[in-house]
Amino acid sequence: MDCYDELFVEILSFIDKYEDLINCHLVDFITDNLWEKCLPGALKSELEDLEKINYNLTVYSHINENCELKNFIEKINYLNLKNNPHLLKLEDLSVLSDNKFSWNEFCNKNNDNNNKIKQNFMKDKKNYEIEVLTKVIGYLSKINSSLVIDVGAGKGYLGTSLYENYKIPVVAIDSCESRHKSAISRQKLLLKKTHKSYPLVQHSINYINESTDYSELINSALPDYNGQDNYLLAGLHTCGSLAGAMIKGFLNSPSLKTLCVVSCCYHLTEECLTKNCKFTTNARMLAQQSVERMSKKSKQYSPSLFYRSLLQKIGLEQNQIPSTEDLEKLHRAYADREWKMNAFQYLRVHLASLIESALVLDRVIYLQKSGKCSKASVVRLFDPLLSPRCYAIIALK
Numbered sequence: 001m002d003c004y005d006e007l008f009v010e011i012l013s014f015i016d017k018y019e020d021l022i023n024c025h026l027v028d029f030i031t032d033n034l035w036e037k038c039l040p041g042a043l044k045s046e047l048e049d050l051e052k053i054n055y056n057l058t059v060y061s062h063i064n065e066n067c068e069l070k071n072f073i074e075k076i077n078y079l080n081l082k083n084n085p086h087l088l089k090l091e092d093l094s095v096l097s098d099n100k101f102s103w104n105e106f107c108n109k110n111n112d113n114n115n116k117i118k119q120n121f122m123k124d125k126k127n128y129e130i131e132v133l134t135k136v137i138g139y140l141s142k143i144n145s146s147l148v149i150d151v152g153a154g155k156g157y158l159g160t161s162l163y164e165n166y167k168i169p170v171v172a173i174d175s176c177e178s179r180h181k182s183a184i185s186r187q188k189l190l191l192k193k194t195h196k197s198y199p200l201v202q203h204s205i206n207y208i209n210e211s212t213d214y215s216e217l218i219n220s221a222l223p224d225y226n227g228q229d230n231y232l233l234a235g236l237h238t239c240g241s242l243a244g245a246m247i248k249g250f251l252n253s254p255s256l257k258t259l260c261v262v263s264c265c266y267h268l269t270e271e272c273l274t275k276n277c278k279f280t281t282n283a284r285m286l287a288q289q290s291v292e293r294m295s296k297k298s299k300q301y302s303p304s305l306f307y308r309s310l311l312q313k314i315g316l317e318q319n320q321i322p323s324t325e326d327l328e329k330l331h332r333a334y335a336d337r338e339w340k341m342n343a344f345q346y347l348r349v350h351l352a353s354l355i356e357s358a359l360v361l362d363r364v365i366y367l368q369k370s371g372k373c374s375k376a377s378v379v380r381l382f383d384p385l386l387s388p389r390c391y392a393i394i395a396l397k
Helices: 005-017 019-023 034-038 041-052 057-062 068-079 090-097 103-109 124-144 157-166 177-194 214-221 242-252 281-286 291-297 304-314 324-369
Strands: 147-151 170-174 201-205 231-239 256-264 375-380 391-396
Touching: 005 019, 005 068, 005 324, 019 034, 019 281, 019 324, 034 324, 041 068, 041 324, 057 324, 068 324, 090 103, 090 124, 090 375, 103 124, 124 157, 124 231, 124 256, 124 391, 147 157, 147 214, 157 170, 157 177, 157 201, 170 177, 170 214, 177 201, 201 214, 214 231, 231 242, 242 256, 242 324, 242 391, 256 324, 281 324, 291 324, 304 324, 324 375, 324 391
Parallel strands: 147 170, 147 231, 170 201, 231 256
Antiparallel strands: 256 391, 375 391
């Protein structure tokens, strides 16, 4: 159960070494001279040598061995949660049932159902996420739970997909009345367009916190439900503090037997559950960046980042617009800083993957230390190129 502890400590130690680089704000790159202020001397000197040949950092692997940059990137890759042997992939889910109930057998048995998941009027990214999560929740429900509580349900994509494919009853919860209305309207649209009804998918407006009484919530939403009092708490891309509230609520509620939560919007909360780490808002904002997407582009950043830092240099009032001549003069004066700024952000985005790793580990370790879970693991559900917030925390009592 303690397989993540050592990695967590190592990541926090490495992050601490680069706290100035992590906690700065990129628009201050020129005004606060962040290049000189935030970079270790050896790494800065090496990057300045690469600047002279206008080197493309996205192909850093061609750099000579034993250089500072290569060591920096490889250390991050070593610590990154995505490369940890204890990270579960979809094909590893059978370990959650002690290999008594095979993930592959479940998928093969339900092939006909799984092919239907793509019909629900979603954009490609959301369709991909719901397709994967429907299978995962379907599998977990077979192991340990009878009903799914979908928190932060939005338009109710997950609930209708679970019921259509596996006939799992779902209570879909959202705190926003407009999203609640959209979910009901969408369900009516599905009935009209596909002639499919969802009698055991009910929508509820509730604000979830760690003290939420989930049994009462189910009784209110599905008063005629006669299933067992063992529920699965699910959340896809739960914003900010919602993930923490779900984790605490899961531990506090005897009726919740399974948890599957995918976090998002780390910058909207300051809470760390284990109290072993605390990140600034800038650090949490940085954790939202995707190193996979950056690496895939294989090109420098959009010049808009550099232009923002130039405008910060001017220091004008918000309603003042500088002349074209002044802007061109400013750009010429600082054009040589653009490569440095791209390199600076390149380093920060790599560090972003470690901040996210630490935030995810903080949550799963909190579950492990509670003593209430028989299983608590991190599972990579999604391809990070398609869905950068790809980690699910799954726990069973």
